[in-house]
Amino acid sequence: MDAGEVRERAADLPTEPGVYQFLARDDAGGEDRVLYVGKAVDLRDRVRSYADPRSERIRRMVARADDLDVAVTDTETQALLLEANLIKRHQPRYNVRLKDDKSYPLVQLTAHEFPRIEITRDPDDDATVYGPYTDKGRVETVVKALRETYGLRGCSDHKFRGRDRPCLDYEVGICTAPCTGEIDEPSYAGDVSSVRRFFEGETGVLADPLRREMERAAQDEEFERAANHRDRLEAVEAFHGGGGEAVTAPEGGGERAVDVLGATVEGDEATVARLHAADGQLVDRERHTLAAPEGEDRIGAVFAAFVPQYYAERDLPDALLLSERPGDAELAAWLEAEGVDVRVPGAGREAKLVDLALKNARRGVSARDDEGRALAEALGLEGRIERVEGFDVSHAQGRAVVGSDVTFVDGSPEKSDYRRKKLDETNDDYANMRSLVRWRAERAVEGRDDRPDPDLLLVDGGEGQLGAARDALAETGWDVPVVALAKEEELVVTPTRSPVSEANGTLSRAERSYRTHDWADDAPHLHLCQRVRDEAHRFAVQYHQSLRDEVSTALDEVPGVGPETRRRLLRRFGSVENVRDASTEELTRVDGVGEATADAIVSRL
Template structure:
């Protein structure tokens, strides 16, 4: 649509408040609000930026909706943006990428972490740290015995499962606990998730103190770490939120911007205490090479706040007060909030300013931190890539075969969740990889692995290793996405294609870190096994542990030491002519 077409369309529009849409072939490109539709639409005949000019050029029609008030236009704009996700608008992404905790609507409710909660479930969250949620849910299950099994495993049982033996469930399935008592435990879990930290922290503290008195210091240290996580779960606000009058609910917002994307962190305080926190990503309008302008960068924090406030609260209850890092600068948004009785403050000092600083820290933690995980999930077309497990095998010509299983959460190594396994000595990388994956899958299926299922499995290798891993998963029946990363060409191998990503792609760097760490961990374990194994070298006079380690490191196996010449043996530090002759005669 050219400038003349825009002016002609504007002439026919009313001078009333409303919403306008630039559309092409039935697709909405841009949604805007206006106090005066005719004047606002006419302004697009002379676009303010290259981005807007491209949008106007692509449009073939302008659709409007008249509203009674400016506030109605504001809310209608927000709803249309969320419905159509227009390419050229700043858009608030859905919360579903963040973990939530749900208690299902069953006779004996189940507790689980999810990103897609059931409509009938009681849901808490979303939360910012999946790892923290996992620790807390496990602590809740150990303390109150709430089940985590699927309906299929729950129904028709005649004896309790392994969770009961491990103290993770009180087995309502076989009525080891009556349903009335079980409901009381579920209520206690709900009270904790609603913000009553002490209902879980107090029994953990007592158990920690008992373990310390019994000199079970390893158990006490584990409980101490868990207690710290539990106490930090509902936010860091030990201080009361400064509020005025009858303000019961206060939301605190922080904004961080990187390039064309922004993150808004929201802290919720009720009755003076922090009870919830979450983060939301706003996507920049569509851009193309050569476009030097960007709606987020050019509008800065005020533009992000104005977009977030309307889109987020259009479908939610407004708080009594909003604490912002700076003014949003939108008169229509200000009028709407004032009409709704919301107090908007930009604190400069005191407790409220500290809360805004905390929200800013939460926002900055998200910018760039989740990007590589989200980009990887998008590139592989999977739901999430926040939790990745990487696998590799190591051996010396089939001897001392071992496998590694490392874990990365939100792009960072989670060393507490590393695992390793001795394998049957076999000079076959494919067979070793299949054995390793079968071991991991069976532990998951049988509930013997205390870690949550990963979002993605990464195999160190190419097509052969990937096929071996897929065969293992299929044999056991564990459905988890799996890919391989071939080191020679840094190709990502999936079940149906091979991908070559740019060398500077953040999501490729993430896979490389996981692959390299799984390789390092496997080699390290292999060397430990190889060096610690008892061999006939132990019986050779003059050969101590260090010399034996150097011999095996130099030759790889006792068989190779046996076949080495005296001259080769003497090349190892600590082996002289006499010792070399002793080794040859004894072996």
């Protein structure tokens, strides 16, 4: 759309509140793609302002737009919430979009009869959770010291069930083996209570035993052991008072839920850190990245974009503690109407919490930002690479052929955007890769894929796989950069031309040219490519194995395992996956499975 067309369309719009969408027409006849969503107090005035955009980014958006759609609302607050929902639904390329990055670990005590202690980023719903913690190494040291002192189990439910003798954890002294009755439930519950007291702030529960062990080792002239206890003691004593401690909740006036938000802007990216307190204890932490808004009050604009998008599908807290007030009157009115107390503390305990959130937000502007910029520069692309999709194929001599399509955003896996596909059974890696990429490309071109287009495609393999992927892109007209990364020498292979431009030109497949990049082992952009490649490989192999397991082919191919033995194994372990996890000793307890057969099962699976 040009300036004249924008003014012409704006003249026909009402002067009421509402939401507007700039759309790009789908040439294939599918649904138009949403480029930008905005809210307005006065739709006519707001849309007219796009005839002379204030930034180059918005100017490019308007130039790409083919159409405009509006929705009138009764109130400005309705426009605010509708805008947030549309942004989350359509993920428009030119909006400030919210992306989660849960990057700090928690410690959980599970709700089992004999609770398990573990470090996690995705706690169970019914677990008792402590954290977040900013120093993962210190948390690991403390949890290990707690297990050595109080013997809480750390094993999975599968390993815990059905044991008739303790595992190695018991032998090395980090578990009291409740699985085999080496400790009774009341005694184990007492140890769990001590661990809870430590995480609730009673440092001496762990520090005192460590100090006694350190002194005893020093008296026995076991100086290396004493030094180990000293190092652990230092970590434990710093746990509730230094950079790795669990933060404590604000002392609000009867508020049951408080969120603390800190934001920072670096270049064209913003990061928001959220700490969440419930019933007086901080129980959750998240970090989110957004495209940085333009203008003078950028931090206020970040909050104005983040808050409605984040809370449109979540319960609002009783209070929000912010480093700056959002510069949005409609947002302020909505929060006030919902009974949310918005505070910008200047001093005291609440201000310290906001400072901690700011510290966490600044940590978000990390090496991964450098990775995306470095990769774009190394490949000769503009800006930074934010969204990468990785592809791999897995099969067994042409059987159970599957493909994976994983997504990384800002260097982190975006698992909600992972996809997988069964492919035609053929023992041709190039044909399989071409089929997989063509499937993704067709869905993108036809508007049937709900994910935004990536900045880069990465295929697992070399020139052959890259050529197959480029064939698929050329056939469908999906113009997205694509590279390959082979495992053998970790060399990145890139084409010298766009596959779509080659398809429209005169070059034959044999005349295509490639470049091979031998990047340094410690190059951040190589590390990003490796993570994407390895995750695509893992996801493909996992899916392939699950398909094989569905028909028990994995067990059928093991020498010495006949139909009856297979049935006994599945009755004993429940699934082929559990058979794969079982030890040789556990396998030999099944009737008909001797040591040789057990060794064969372990080797094949």
